[in-house]
Amino acid sequence: QQQVKQSPQSLIVQKGGISIINCAYENTAFDYFPWYQQFPGKGPALLIAIRPDVSEKKEGRFTISFNKSAKQFSLHIMDSQPGDSATYFCAPLHPAGTASKLTFGTGTRLQVTL
Amino acid sequence: NAGVTQTPKFRVLKTGQSMTLLCAQDMNHEYMYWYRQDPGMGLRLIHYSVGEGTTAKGEVPDGYNVSRLKKQNFLLGLESAAPSQTSVYFCASSRADTDTQYFGPGTRLTVL
Numbered sequence A: 001q002q003q004v005k006q007s008p009q010s011l012i013v014q015k016g017g018i019s020i021i022n023c024a025y026e027n028t029a030f031d032y033f034p035w036y037q038q039f040p041g042k043g044p045a046l047l048i049a050i051r052p053d054v055s056e057k058k059e060g061r062f063t064i065s066f067n068k069s070a071k072q073f074s075l076h077i078m079d080s081q082p083g084d085s086a087t088y089f090c091a092p093l094h095p096a097g098t099a100s101k102l103t104f105g106t107g108t109r110l111q112v113t114l
Numbered sequence B: 001n002a003g004v005t006q007t008p009k010f011r012v013l014k015t016g017q018s019m020t021l022l023c024a025q026d027m028n029h030e031y032m033y034w035y036r037q038d039p040g041m042g043l044r045l046i047h048y049s050v051g052e053g054t055t056a057k058g059e060v061p062d063g064y065n066v067s068r069l070k071k072q073n074f075l076l077g078l079e080s081a082a083p084s085q086t087s088v089y090f091c092a093s094s095r096a097d098t099d100t101q102y103f104g105p106g107t108r109l110t111v112l
Helices: none
Strands: A004-007 A010-014 A019-025 A033-038 A045-050 A056-059 A062-067 A072-077 A086-090 A108-113 B004-007 B010-013 B019-025 B031-037 B043-051 B054-057 B065-067 B073-078 B087-094 B107-111
Touching (some): A004 A086, A019 A086, A045 A072, A072 A086, B004 B087, B031 B073
Parallel strands (some): B010 B107
Antiparallel strands (some): A004 A019, A033 A045, A033 A086, A062 A072, B004 B019, B031 B087, B043 B054, B065 B073
16 A cells, blocks of 8 residues: 655756655654755755645755645655755655554655856 | 764775674663665664664564563664675664654764
């Protein structure tokens, strides 16, 4: 059962362009919607996250847009830089029981070219 | 603070061998997790722990055992390694009152 579908699988963007990564989910019990960033040879690290009570959250060049009715959320990277080249995962969280159970998407490999 | 550390960084096993991966965190986090990452499949939760002496199964627990004898350490064991367990293993930790997980650098395991 694939609860989280992430697209595209890979993305090439020119420096200064906008990168957009999408995540669709099925489980309406998810109540926390983070994006994690992973550089080669490293573990994932939280980039930005949103709660379902707001439709958009912006932190610097990174923005999450959330559409509860469509069960989708997306990551927008404005003015993309070569240093943004990494793999990005959406990982919505299910609050049931104890512990923070993240459900990871399959990842999007972003390459920002000069 | 070192954050989350994992030992070893790389390991090659033969089918049927056993090994233990060690995860340590110095952030006094209550919760700890073990994930595996395979190409094209994202990260999948193997086991997790909500406190010292407690463990629970995640999405893909078969073939693995865990123990959390001390709050700062979470061990992942493979009793009889199989080629299907070739993967990159990540440990993570989090506070009980937040949803942010902090990941270690990973252990690349190859089972021949």
